[in-house]
Amino acid sequence: MFRSRFRRLAAAAAVAVVGLGALTACGDGGDDGAASGPVKLRFLSLAWQKESLQANKDLVAKWNAEHPDIQVEYVQGDWNSVHDQLLTSFEGGDAPDIVHYEASAIGEFSKQGYLADLADLISGDLKGQIDQGIWDTVTYDGKVTGVPFLLESQVVIANKKLLDAAGIAVPPADGGWTWDEFQANAQKLTKPGQYGVAWALKSPTNRVLNLALNYDGKFFYTDGGRTEVRIGDAEKEVPKRIHDMIYTTKSASPEALGMSGADSLPGFFGGKYAMLPGSVSLRQQMVEQAPAGFEWVTLPPLKGLSATHAANPQTLSISEDSAHKKQAAQFLEFFLNPTNMATLAKGDWLIPTGKRANEELVTLTGGKQGWDVAADSAADLTVAPFQMADGYPEWKTKYATPALQQYFANKITLDQLGTQLVDGGKQVLR
Numbered sequence: 001m002f003r004s005r006f007r008r009l010a011a012a013a014a015v016a017v018v019g020l021g022a023l024t025a026c027g028d029g030g031d032d033g034a035a036s037g038p039v040k041l042r043f044l045s046l047a048w049q050k051e052s053l054q055a056n057k058d059l060v061a062k063w064n065a066e067h068p069d070i071q072v073e074y075v076q077g078d079w080n081s082v083h084d085q086l087l088t089s090f091e092g093g094d095a096p097d098i099v100h101y102e103a104s105a106i107g108e109f110s111k112q113g114y115l116a117d118l119a120d121l122i123s124g125d126l127k128g129q130i131d132q133g134i135w136d137t138v139t140y141d142g143k144v145t146g147v148p149f150l151l152e153s154q155v156v157i158a159n160k161k162l163l164d165a166a167g168i169a170v171p172p173a174d175g176g177w178t179w180d181e182f183q184a185n186a187q188k189l190t191k192p193g194q195y196g197v198a199w200a201l202k203s204p205t206n207r208v209l210n211l212a213l214n215y216d217g218k219f220f221y222t223d224g225g226r227t228e229v230r231i232g233d234a235e236k237e238v239p240k241r242i243h244d245m246i247y248t249t250k251s252a253s254p255e256a257l258g259m260s261g262a263d264s265l266p267g268f269f270g271g272k273y274a275m276l277p278g279s280v281s282l283r284q285q286m287v288e289q290a291p292a293g294f295e296w297v298t299l300p301p302l303k304g305l306s307a308t309h310a311a312n313p314q315t316l317s318i319s320e321d322s323a324h325k326k327q328a329a330q331f332l333e334f335f336l337n338p339t340n341m342a343t344l345a346k347g348d349w350l351i352p353t354g355k356r357a358n359e360e361l362v363t364l365t366g367g368k369q370g371w372d373v374a375a376d377s378a379a380d381l382t383v384a385p386f387q388m389a390d391g392y393p394e395w396k397t398k399y400a401t402p403a404l405q406q407y408f409a410n411k412i413t414l415d416q417l418g419t420q421l422v423d424g425g426k427q428v429l430r
Contacts, residue, residue, distance in 0.1 A: 039070045039327045042096040044086075046077045046314075049284075052347030059343075063334055070327045072098075090114040090319070097322040098331065103137040104312045104387050106146050115145035116318040121329035122147060126336065129354035133382035137311050146315030149336050150344065151351040153280045153301060153377035154210055154309050155370070156182070160295035162189055162274040173372040176300030176307060179214065179241055186251040189274035198256035198273035199242055200264045204404040205396045207277075209386050211238045214304030219421070220385040220392070227389055229425025231418035237304065239407060240414055247410055257408050261285075269294060277302075280377065283370045284349040298370025301377050311381035313353055351378045391428035399424025 047056040060074045075096060077085070083105060089095040090109060099106075099115075109115050127135070130148060138146035163170060166188045171177055177185065186196030201207065209219055217234040220227055245252035253273060256264050261278045262285065268276050269291055276282065286296050301307045316336070318328045334340070341357035342364060351374050352358050358375045365371040386392050403420035406412045412420070 038068060039324045041070065041072045041098060041322075041324060041328055041331060042075050043072050043098040043331070044075045044077045044082070044096040044100055046079050046082060046100045047348070048079070049348060052344065055343050055347040059335055059340055063331060067330075070324075070330065072331055090321075093321055095319040095321060097319055097324060097328045099317045099319065100314065101146070101317065102312055102314050103146060103148060103383075106138065106315055106317055107140050107388070107390075109317075110140040110143065110145040114320055116320045116322065116325055117143040117145060118147060118318065118329065119144045121318070121325060123333060126333060126354075129338070129356060131353075131355075131379075134311055134313060134353050136383040137313060137387060138315055146317040147332055147336060148311075148313035148315050148353045149341055150314040150348055151311055151353055151378055151381055152313075153351060153374065153381055154207070154277065155280050155282075155301055155373060155377060156299040157268075157276045157278060157282055157286060157370075158297050158299055159268065159271065159274050160297045162194070162271065163297070166274075170297050171300060173300060173367075173376045176303055178303045182302050183241065183245060183249070183251070186245060186275065187249050190249075190251040194271060195253040195256075195273050196251040197245065197275045197277065198253045198259070198264045198267060199245070199277060199408075200259040200261045201242075201257050201404075201408055202260045202263070203401065204408065205400040208238055208242075208404060209384065209400075210310040211302070213308045213310060213382070213384055214238065214302060214306060216305055218385045220389040220425075222385070227391075227429050229395070229422050229429070231421055235421075236414055236418065239404065239417065243408060243410075243414070246408065257405075265289060275299075280351060280370070280374045281349045283374075287369060298373040300373050301380050307377075307380040308382055309380060310384035310387060312387060314348075314350070351375065353378070389429070391425075395424050395428040399428070 043060065045056050047053045057074055060072050064071050077100065082101065086095065086099065086109065095114065106115060126147070134148050134151070135144060138144055138148050168185050168188060189196035212219065212235055215234045215237040217237060219229055219231070219235055221230050242252070246254050256273065261276070261282055264273060264276055265285055267273050283298060290296060301309060316332055318325050322328055336354070338354055338356035338360055341352040341354050342361040345352040345357065345361055346364065352361060358378060362371055362375045400421055403412070403417050403424070407414065407417040
């Protein structure tokens with residue numbers, strides 16, 4: 001998933017850092033149900049937004065009231081520090097029973113044997129509610145080590161009045177524009193003092209690799225157990241289109257390149273940018289920060305050869321060392337039933353992975369505020385090769401991000417971008 005930096009920094013400010021001692025699991029051995037008294041489980045949650053926090057705590061309280069024999073302790077975690085804390089607690093054998101994290105991050109812990117295989121612990125009903133492409137994001141070496149429950153898709157937020165003035169119709173929730181249509185409409189929306197689009201690409205790598213799947217751009221290829229970075233026409237398509245919008249048609253703002261999604265909002269609200277490609281969670285800022293009378297709409301994901309883009313869902317896992325895996329799985333079944341999953345998704349402005357939860361959320365919201373588009377966009381999400389590449393975080397930080405920033409700043413050519421990405425892969429994946 002891809003959480004933006006400003007949201008994680010906000011989380012750090014809003015939530016106290018969890019001490020390592022708070023992550024201690026209840027018990028360090030024994031069989032399920034063997035201990036006297038109620039089974040006690042620790043649930044490490046990374047919820048941080050007000051509505052999401054309340055929903056998480058309310059569900060834990062409801063479970064505890066209805067299950068006196070299985071009591072769950074809510075432990076507040078923090079997105080910025082949880083990785084190091086979990087690593088320490090897993091290595092020390094004192095991890096929480098239930099762990100909230102994200103698919104791209106649990107692979108490391110899964111491969112090291114710290115997370116339980118959930119294949120035989122969760123029900124067929126829960127399995128069937130979530131598409132296989134989403135399950136693939138949490139499957140490592142044949143083991144399912146997390147339940148994916150919240151998704152973040154890539155959509156386009158647009159100024160409705162500017163679309164109307166340019167004679168551009170809003171596409172239906174299940175019928176987004178092609179990239180060609182998007183680029184043509186961006187040109188129609190460009191005039192003195194107004195750009196058709198603002199690509200906020202302060203951290204470009206996840207966005208580019210995510211959208212590259214529209215053209216089957218994989219970047220990471222594995223043959224015979226060996227993984228390497230390859231850059232062909234498919235991988236170049238999305239970077240080239242963004243670059244052309246900035247420098248050829250000049251329908252995209254060059255100043256937005258160094259911005260985060262939040263940084264671009266004042267210009268968007270002021271009519272300087274007509275459209276903002278970004279996360280589906282950006283709708284929350286629209287609701288909370290848009291000035292009175294400002295009309296905005298959520299446009300579906302863009303289409304190339306397909307509308308496919310990468311899924312990095314938030315996940316719930318069970319520690320391999322937990323003495324009470326069956327009870328922990330029972331809690332997960334309750335916590336992620338359709339109604340509860342819909343409530344959790346609404347609190348985070350994200351998409352529930354479950355089909356019934358998605359339907360309930362659209363009914364609950366009446367499809368307003370872009371929830372109908374969000375629901376439909378879930379069908380386009382799948383696992384991407386870069387999410388399964390062990391060297392991706394290092395490649396992204398050391399090579400891909402600097403190279404993409406140079407390319408979008410028009411300092412290197414497209415071919416030079418490809419060379420830098422491939423050479424970086426050789427350094428990281430050798």
